[in-house]
Structures are given as C-alpha cells and as structure tokens.
Amino acid sequence: MNDPVGLGERGLEIWTALKTGEIARDALVLEAARTADRLDELDNIIQGKGVLELMQFRLDFPDGDDEPFVVEVKFQNVLSEARQQQTAFATLVEKIARYGLSATAPKGGETKPVPAGVTDLDRIRAEVAKRTG
Template identity: 60%
Template sequence: MDVPAGLGERGLALWAAMSGNDVARNALVLECARLADRLDELDNIIQGKGVLNLMQFRVIDSLVSDDSLDINVEVKFQNVFSEARQQATALAIILAKLAVGSDAAQKHVPAAENVTPLDRIKARGLKKA
C-alpha cells in the first residue's frame, strides 16, 4: 500500500502502525495522521518555533474628505490554543473509533443488561477493595 504524500514524522508513524487493507479504516487513519501532524505544527507555533499568519486585516470602509483619508480596518487574531484543543479533540475521537476493532476494544466486556451506572460504579469499588 502506498504511503500518502505530505505526512510528517508523527503522521507517517501513525500510518505505518494503523493502516491496513480496509479502505474505510484507512480514510480514518489518514485523517488521524494529518491531525497528529497538524498538532505538532500548532505546538511549534505555541512554543514560538513555527510560523502562522495570526492576524487578518480587512478594510471595512474608507472616507476621503478635503485633505484627509479615513480608513476603518478590522483586525482579527487567530486563537492557536483553541485550534489546538479542537484538533486534539478530533484526534481523540478518531482514535477511539479506530480502537473499536482493535484487540483492546474487544477485551472490554459490555455491562450486563438492567444494571444502572451507579451499580457499575459500586461494583468497581468493591473489586478494588
């Protein structure tokens, strides 16, 4: 199977570890790999090592009067921390979906029917004691 172009170090590692013959799974693995690389880029930016266009300028209007020119400009700043948090959430969701078919996910035994969440919590507490 061909390695997708444009993946970084962590993306390539994820692709190598998780890709297979299932086309649908590979689509999720590819998005997971891209997200991992994107998170690395965002982390570099947060640490001051990367380059990102953090400001957007837009001219709202301009007014020419006698000898002056008044220009109203809107300036927006991108929130790198918020974007990193959203990307990390997306990565976690995709990894959880990919784990559904894994051995670790299959070892999880579903809870018995007609058992309340409180009963499950109590049962876990008793097993640890």
C-alpha cells in the same frame, strides 16, 4: 498501498503502524495521521518555534504592475484550534481502537469489556506493539 504524500514524521509513523488495507479503517487512520501532524505544527506555533508549514500559498502577480503586493496571514486563537484538533484526534483514535482491525462495527453492538484504567490510546499502543513485534 503507498504512503500518502505530505505526512510529517509523526503522521507517517501512525500511518505505517496502523494501516491495514481496509478502505474505511485506513481513511480513519489517515485522518488521525494528518491530525497528529497538525497538532505538532500548532504546538510549534504555540512554543514560538516556527510557522505553520502545512499551509501553502500560491500568488499570481499581475504583469506590468509595479505596485507592491502584500500578503498578511494571521493566526488567531491557536490554543483554541489546538484543543479542537486534540478532540478530533482523540475521537479518531477511539474509533480506530473500537473497530480494531475491522472496518465495520462489532456485530450486535457488542464490545469486549475493557479493564478499568485502559484508554483507547493504550489499546492503540498495544496494537502498534503487536504489529511491530
């Protein structure tokens, strides 16, 4: 399976480490990768380090019109959007960890007991470490 176009550095790392070839699971992994990239871009904005590079615009200028063309893009509530993206990312990470290498939920609603203090992110890190050996 080819790497998706448009992923940033962190998104590509997540995709490469967690893709399995299972369509449903890889869809979750891809969305987690995209969300991680969005979080990086939002963090850059919050820190005043740049603009949101994930957005692209195309402007068609009318022929023969000498009037200046002004485009204004405003980003309001960036912190709120970052929190929403963090929640979405955490949900995706939890789903990926819950289903492990399978695209389907465990049979009978059974899940393996998780030791106290182990988070879903810890389980994904362990899975990545296991795959990268």
